[in-house]
Amino acid sequence: MESSSPLPDTTVSLLRALDGSHLQWSDFRTVVLSAFRIVLAESIQLSELSRPFSDRLKPCLQRVDRFDPQERQWRRNLVDGRGFGSSIVFPPDALPPIGLNRGLHRCQAPKLNREALPPRAVKAQESLFELPVPRPNLLTGFTTGAFNERELSVLPNCTAASGTIVDFDSGSVSPGTTTYCPFLVFERMDTSSDDAVQTAKNQCAIGGAHCVRAQQLLFRRCGGSRPVFEKPISFSCAIDNSAALINYHSVDADGRYCMSELSRFNLEETDGFREFQGWIEAIEDWGSTYLLPVVKIALRQLLKYSTTPPISPMPSLTLSIDTAAGTDEVFMKVLRATFGSIKWKCDGEYETPLNSSVAHCGTPLGPRQIRTQALSPTSPRDILSASGPPTPFSIWRMRPEFSSKSPIARRHPLSPLKLRADIPDSPCRRATLSPCTPPPEAPNSAKSPMLVLQKRVDLAMNEIQELRELVYTLQSELRLKNAQLEVEQGLPDQGSPELGDVTPTTATATQPSDPVFDSEQTLSSAVSPRVILRPLTSSRFLSTAVCLLMLVFCMVVSSSVCETATHLASVFGPAIFSNNFAAPFSFAWCDMI
Numbered sequence: 001m002e003s004s005s006p007l008p009d010t011t012v013s014l015l016r017a018l019d020g021s022h023l024q025w026s027d028f029r030t031v032v033l034s035a036f037r038i039v040l041a042e043s044i045q046l047s048e049l050s051r052p053f054s055d056r057l058k059p060c061l062q063r064v065d066r067f068d069p070q071e072r073q074w075r076r077n078l079v080d081g082r083g084f085g086s087s088i089v090f091p092p093d094a095l096p097p098i099g100l101n102r103g104l105h106r107c108q109a110p111k112l113n114r115e116a117l118p119p120r121a122v123k124a125q126e127s128l129f130e131l132p133v134p135r136p137n138l139l140t141g142f143t144t145g146a147f148n149e150r151e152l153s154v155l156p157n158c159t160a161a162s163g164t165i166v167d168f169d170s171g172s173v174s175p176g177t178t179t180y181c182p183f184l185v186f187e188r189m190d191t192s193s194d195d196a197v198q199t200a201k202n203q204c205a206i207g208g209a210h211c212v213r214a215q216q217l218l219f220r221r222c223g224g225s226r227p228v229f230e231k232p233i234s235f236s237c238a239i240d241n242s243a244a245l246i247n248y249h250s251v252d253a254d255g256r257y258c259m260s261e262l263s264r265f266n267l268e269e270t271d272g273f274r275e276f277q278g279w280i281e282a283i284e285d286w287g288s289t290y291l292l293p294v295v296k297i298a299l300r301q302l303l304k305y306s307t308t309p310p311i312s313p314m315p316s317l318t319l320s321i322d323t324a325a326g327t328d329e330v331f332m333k334v335l336r337a338t339f340g341s342i343k344w345k346c347d348g349e350y351e352t353p354l355n356s357s358v359a360h361c362g363t364p365l366g367p368r369q370i371r372t373q374a375l376s377p378t379s380p381r382d383i384l385s386a387s388g389p390p391t392p393f394s395i396w397r398m399r400p401e402f403s404s405k406s407p408i409a410r411r412h413p414l415s416p417l418k419l420r421a422d423i424p425d426s427p428c429r430r431a432t433l434s435p436c437t438p439p440p441e442a443p444n445s446a447k448s449p450m451l452v453l454q455k456r457v458d459l460a461m462n463e464i465q466e467l468r469e470l471v472y473t474l475q476s477e478l479r480l481k482n483a484q485l486e487v488e489q490g491l492p493d494q495g496s497p498e499l500g501d502v503t504p505t506t507a508t509a510t511q512p513s514d515p516v517f518d519s520e521q522t523l524s525s526a527v528s529p530r531v532i533l534r535p536l537t538s539s540r541f542l543s544t545a546v547c548l549l550m551l552v553f554c555m556v557v558s559s560s561v562c563e564t565a566t567h568l569a570s571v572f573g574p575a576i577f578s579n580n581f582a583a584p585f586s587f588a589w590c591d592m593i
Helices: 014-019 026-034 051-060 066-081 147-156 194-220 270-305 327-338 357-360 369-377 382-387 449-494 498-502 518-528 529-556 561-576 584-591
Strands: 038-040 104-111 138-142 158-169 172-188 234-239 243-251 257-265 505-506
Touching: 026 038, 026 194, 038 194, 038 561, 051 270, 066 270, 104 172, 104 270, 138 158, 138 270, 158 327, 172 270, 172 327, 172 449, 194 234, 194 243, 194 257, 194 561, 243 270, 243 584, 505 561
Parallel strands: 038 257, 172 234
Antiparallel strands: 104 138, 104 158, 138 172, 158 172, 234 243, 243 257
16 A cells, blocks of 8 residues: 655656545545545444335345355356456456346446536635546446437436446447446455555545436436435445445535445355345345436426527547557457457447448458559549449448438448349449458447447548548649630730830930830730739829819810910920820820810
């Protein structure tokens, strides 16, 4: 066990320093748990338990000899080294079997939400430690099938936990499965020392308080006149090969999250093992027959008083370059190493990207040129030579049907064995591989919302890549068209007589009709005539308009034509023969006069 005050040479990581996991169990209980109003109370009496749970506990503790086959199998597992060890796998036959129609899940290595952690006490705001998110070894909650679509739409995100479902009978492993409203958590403990037992109890206190807090957040959203659940409760268990502890979690009148020890069991004894199985069976029976209906009533009230369901925060989707083995891979390796006699099958093990034809049907045979043409054909001839004769596999759609509005129909491509003759060819690239074994059917884990989101993100990324290529193609075509238009418009403008009138740069007063041309300006005017003609045309029009206005004004103010000519000569006469007025602009109105 770690000491309360590490040595000066000992390095403590930042994460361990933030959540206080480097502290001794007593200091952790005093400094960290008390700051979040989590207390460990004394043992509770059976009379103080919840009445619905007490009613289910009594019949479950009768005729406990029904657990004899399970006990014998558990003893054999311990002899074979398949009990609790250093791995993260929760061994089989340590708990009673779950009924088929109870709507319960036992989720291994779950990941809980930080939103449901108890809030920090007002008097402990100066505490620098954060409450760590519980990571129990196993938890029991409700399956997705226990709720309908409307109820799932209003379930808070804090009540959900994702983990791995392991079926030791069939060998099926379902990673990433969501479990809702957990009410029983299991923590591993080491009975070799009392410090390890107390540390496991601290972890049980955090996990049980998390479950109670999640129920509080759910029931507070209900807009009913009276509370649906008067006193949210949950359970926790610290277990090892030789002993087990069951704890009871509730909220007292002061708002503290209390954990009380219910009972201790010696699993090495037959009576202790049987009684422990009866307690776990009673807790899970209470959850399926009492807690689940209460949660569904709360969800119906929430749907009644809120027309629009609240949007739960979605998990952030990030890309990582970490190539280390994930939790699911490590879990599968441990299962296959420990229970090698079982043929394990992971639901997501054979899933491949929807647009990857090579992943679905294997690498095509043939030389490298044929493989390159098959993966990226550049011409119709290459496509026909790579794809071969039309077969059911050649018209197999390697992408989902986007016209279908059902997300389940878009989740997996059509199987070659299910194609019909009236299905048109897909506009996507045809399959270019030889016939092979079709991919497996959709797994049960496809119902997981995270897998659906991941596949939708993959499809969106492929579409973005295709759109980006289209944009690049359109940009190149647009540049080519613009260049052609500039060349076509520049050639006829070079021979026009107007260019010679607008290109002079300097003209002397003695020789106004003999302009001096600049070679650079002449070249630039020939390349871009539009830019030069527009300002010249506008200036000529402006000078003509000014002359007309002055002519009209003089005719109005004067009494004869001679007086008008005198006015015009006095105003515009000096400007005609000066250097300040350009010849093309002055002769325009003189000709008009």
